[in-house]
Amino acid sequence: MSRDHALEAFRRESQALTDAVSGLSAAEWNLPTRCTPWSVRELLGHVCVVIDWVPGMLAGPTPGEAGISAADYYRPDERFSSRTNRARIALARDRAAGPADGLGPAEDFTATWRRVDRLCRAQPAGRTVFSRHGDAMLLSEFLITRVVEVAVHGLDLADALGHEPWLTESAGDAVLHLLLGAEHKAAADALGWSRPRLLRKATGREPLDASEAARIERLGIRWLALG
Template sequence: MDQGRVWEAFRLEAGELSRAVAGLSEAEWDRPTRCEPWSVRELLGHVRVVIAWLPQMLDGPAPDKAEVSAAEYYRPDDRFSPQTNAARLGLAQDHAAGHASGAALAEGFAATWQQVDRMCRDEAEDRVVRTRHGDAMLLSEFLLTRVVEIAVHGLDLSDALGREPWLTTEAGAAVLELLLGPDQLDGARELGWDRPTFLRKVTGRAALDVPETTHFERLGIRWLTLG
């Protein structure tokens, strides 16, 4: 996927999430989400954590070549084991608890994604990074996985807060192309879903019936393993 499109999707989707959580009451921050046992504040803490890996990745040595794509990053291995998932849960909870208020957490999230945006813009198109799981990836491919995180968890947060989804056109298109490839986008439109519904369906947040599952399989969808 074109590097410029990925960076734009990241910037716009992160910006929408920042605006959505600005001004939440403490009661709203404590609402439960479908990502149990996380509350709204803990789920935003998770999103901030997964973005915050990037600065240290960019400061580290660049591998000689990329070996893993964004789709391959979500393969079912130890990164989604019960032990890793438990550590992921605890890290988000600890991060959220380290802020005096939801407002401070929101400010920290905004500062983090803006720093990442600035750093990425200084990198070459062929920049390769090493993820914390050991994958050598093009920066643009890893950043696409961050778009997935912000977009999908943005839906979790909007649902928890009882708001209309704020999913941007750019992020929705980027995730859809990751899942289906550029040649199957018309086939996805045959289902008649808007993009928030599509993402809820393909990530297990809304049920798929047998005809829908068959349609997806015919399109050759890339099912992602998510923690």
């Protein structure tokens, strides 16, 4: 997927999330999510944190070659260990406690993703970056992982709030392409699930029965390690 397509998916899904969380009540911000121990506010703080890695990556050294794809990025190594997860939880809670500029959680998220969108649009095609885990990646490939974060945690937030999922078509396509490859639309149609349900299944948010697990295996769906 090109940088422009990845950015379009990121932009549309981020705007949909902004629209969904703008105007939440204090009680709604404090609702629990399936991403224990985070509340709605803290989970959105996590999404801010993982998007906000991008400016530092763009300002840092540039690898000569990209060796890691978006799919490879989700390999289950130290980045998803208990120690890393504890740090991830703490960073999200710190962010949710309030950014330095005093913005509320919805405003912080909006300012963060718009800054990343603006910076990435200014980059040349084929730009490479190092992820915070040391992966040498095309910026377009890393952006797909940020689409995953916004889209999948958007489902978590929708479920916590009791809202219908707002998954956008462009983000759904980007994530399904990651999971299913070039034939993602035909494979998704073969499963017969809505895109939100497929993402819940593929990330372990909904259990699979034996027949569903067999169909998933036949299609060669990549399971994402999301910590």
